[in-house]
Amino acid sequence: MNYRKLGKTGFSVSEISLGTWQVGGKWGDPFSHDNADKILNAAVDAGINFIDTADVYGDGESEKAVGRLVRSRSEQIFVATKCGRRLQPHVADAYQPAVLRQFVEESLRNMQLETLDLVQLHCPPTDVYYRPEIFELFDRLRDEGKIRHLGVSIEKVEEGLKAIEFPNVATVQLIFNMFRQRPPELLFKEAARRDVGLIVRVPLASGLLTGKFSPQTSFSAEDHRNFNRNGEAFDKGETFSGVDYATGLAAVEELKQVFPGDSQLAAFALRWILMFDEVSCVIPGASRPEQILSNLKAAEMPALSAEQLQAVRNVYDRKIKPLVHHTW
Structure with missing residues (x-):
């Protein structure tokens, strides 16, 4: 396993x-x-020392x-959790220091x-x-x-750029x-x-970049890949990275030509x-x-x-960029 510095942490x-x-x-x-x-212990056994969770998971x-x-x-394991999504409705006015404090204390108890x-x-x-008072709470x-x-944890580049203006923000989690x-x-x-660490989530575009999906693939009624394709439940960008499913499948077929052979596309996508x-x-x-070991191949x-990197960029520029680039 290779290790990298997590920003100013x-x-x-x-x-x-x-x-x-x-x-x-x-x-x-x-x-x-x-x-x-079983999954968590397999991760630590393999050398993973950073676990990301959330109170709503x-x-x-x-x-x-x-x-x-x-x-x-006995190993040192760094734990990251998240707070705020339990607010109903999930609106800006609901974010109040006293409520966020309560969420953090409940995570500690959990x-x-x-x-x-x-x-x-x-x-x-x-x-x-x-709202500076939200960020000041975490200093206390x-x-x-x-x-x-x-x-x-952000949806939009704009949000990340604004967040890192606060000196106590040490990391940004984003879809990339x-x-x-x-x-x-x-x-x-x-x-x-600014020495801010970047944590990348949704690295495989909700599984699209595994190369294992087809037009016939079905998802359960409770799976966000079924019910949130148009942002019905939460930000559309969390599901297939906001890319139309059929468009994503077509782009994946081109990526498979960039990375032919027996290796799974998922490992190349992570690499x-x-x-x-x-x-x-x-x-x-x-x-x-087993998915832990598969991910570690990357x-x-x-x-x-350089040729592979340019080919990936070419697929993106032709198939994806015109549709979603400036959305997030």
């Missing part, structure tokens, strides 16, 4: 880490602590599983930890990034020993993949200049992300332990060639 984190949105089972399935324990059950892992292992390594605002509405929580660092190529244009450069030095880590999810691959 100073943490040295595995470049392939783990996101836990579906760690207790696939989207829509009941949470399975047995399955979660499994309605707190994911946090409980992550806390149990940390307490049971995980049975004294301190959280990283707490991230969980994709708040854009207006929240213009740090002084109280409840958190070590603050981060933000072969189908979402806008962030390097400015956000990556500004994050590096493509790691070609950007500004990225601290990528957090693909897993719904079974860290062992040689660097992509």
Whole structure:
């Protein structure tokens, strides 16, 4: 495993880490602590030392599983959670320091930890990034020993650029993949200049970039890839990176020609992300332990060639960019 510095946190984190949105089972399935324990322990066994969760994953059950892992292992494991998405309705006015404090304290209880390594605002509405009192709260929580660092999870480049103006923002979590190529244009450069770590989520565009989907692939009624394609439940960009499914499939077929052979497209897609030095880590999810080992193949691959990088860019420019580039 290779490790990279997570911005101003100073943490040295595995470049392939783990996101836990579906760690207790696939989207829509009941949470399975047995399955979660197997996945989490397989991750640590493989050298992963950074786990990303949130209080809404499994309605707190994911946090409980992550806390149990940390307490049971001797290795240093950095834990990141998120807060804010429990607000109903999820609007800017609902973001209040007292409520966010309560969420952080509940996460501490869920995980049975004294301190959280990283707490991230969980994709708040854009207006929240213009309210200093929200960010000041986390300075107080740090002084109280409840958190070590603050981060933000964003939907739009604009939000990341605004967030990192606050000096206590140590990390930005964002969607970045072969189908979402806008962030390097400015956000990556500004994050590096301010020593802000970049955590990449949705690296495989909700599975599109595994190359395993077809027009006949079906998703369960509870799977966001079925019910959120047009943003019915939350930001459209979280599902297939906001790319129309048929368009995504066509682009994937072209990418398979760029990376022919027996290797899975998913490993190349993850390796493509790691070609950007500004990225601290990528957090693909897993719904079974075998997927951990599959994801780790990317860290062992040689660097992509200039020709391969240009070919990926060409596919994006022709198939994807005109449709979504400036949306996020």
